[in-house]
Amino acid sequence: MMEFVHVAVTVLGLLSLGHSAPVTSCENLIQPREIHGNQLVGKWTQIAESTGIPQFKVLTKMPLETAWMNITAANEANTFNNLYVHKMRGMCFTLKTNMTLVNNSMVHNYLYSAVLLNTGCPDCLVIYSNNTVGRTTVKALHLLSRRVKVSAAELEEFTKQAECLNLESPAILDSEKGFCPDPALTPGTKTIDLTVNNITPDELNLLEKLFTESGMKTILDTDQSSVDLFKED
Template identity: 65%
Template sequence: MMEFVHVAVAVLGLLSLGHSAPVTSCENLIQPLEIYRSQLLGKWVLQGESTSIPGSKILVQMVMENTWVKITAASEADTFNNLQIQKTMGKCFTRKTNMTLVNNTLTVELPFQNSAVLLNTGCPDCLVIFANNTVGRTTVKDLQLLSRRTKVSAAELEEFTKQAECLNLQPPAIMDLEKGLCPDPSLTPETNFTDVTTHTISSDELSLLEELLSSEDGVKTLFDMIQRSMASVKQD
């Protein structure tokens, strides 16, 4: 059950990247961009996230405080190392994944198949990532806004909200960055991190997650499950 809870939260925060003048029409907002290897590298702070799962916004706002990711170049051409650091109910989680860039598409194979493109944005230091996450026969669409800054403007969040609407996704959850990000694990080895890199999720588990997120009572049930699991981790 603990692995399912970890992955349930990761699905909502995973991933888990050209810029232009401000864009307002759906045609411009959902236009894919050419991806350059150099533009991906560095530290990115998740500002907001929208998915195709009903109820995901409520759960993210109750559970996931904030997330940032560090992208570095791997030894192979057009391959990257992703380190995701997520704060969930005051506890820090890490996940490492490998990402490849082929034909202007970013692909991650584990913990589930993820195929993503970058979308147009008027934010000068942002990445807007639109991904399809596939587990078995289930596909979850995910839209993320990341920035070099720890906080973007209200206008930039409004543009991102419009992008989610254009893609028929749920209203985005906005990250709580006032509570502070988890530190870089490589710089603070004394910090207690929980690594969820090897945790996976089955199609049946994702179906259960979707079922729980489809109603207010289901979201509360999942929230209670996460609270109990987090409490057990603290006791251990």
């Protein structure tokens, strides 16, 4: 069960990019940008995220401490490899995925498609994604940056974007809690790989149930039970 708790938190925590002149109106803030593949490549810090699920912010803030992503070009044209590294409860987790650029959208090999949105942040990636799990679609907004912190004005703009899209107020990650290292550069670091190549119908059904408001409550209860059990040990 706990593996799916981590996957549920992780699967909404993928990709982003782009920059533009400062934007203030909802019309501009939710305007998709043209995607150029070379803009995606590199290391990005996850700054904040928002979804349409009321309790997801609480879930994100409880176990998820920090996260970063490294995007590299794959051999196939318009295809990229993604390494997502995040820290939960002081432990390091990795997730490897790939994406393809199709008709100005980033398409994940399972569950995910996204577009880039306007942003006044010069080194940020803002993506608006649709995460489809079975019959459930979860909309999410992600802010990534080359920096480990962004300005208050840049966070305010992102918060406004979430509001314009009728999403919940963003969860802001705390860079002061430290980041997990790159497993390729520090092979001795203990990490847990959450990469899933094939999802069975039963697993898909479980994920679908988790991506609901009641599912978020189940995850929160499970997470708290795990913390209580750890304290007892």
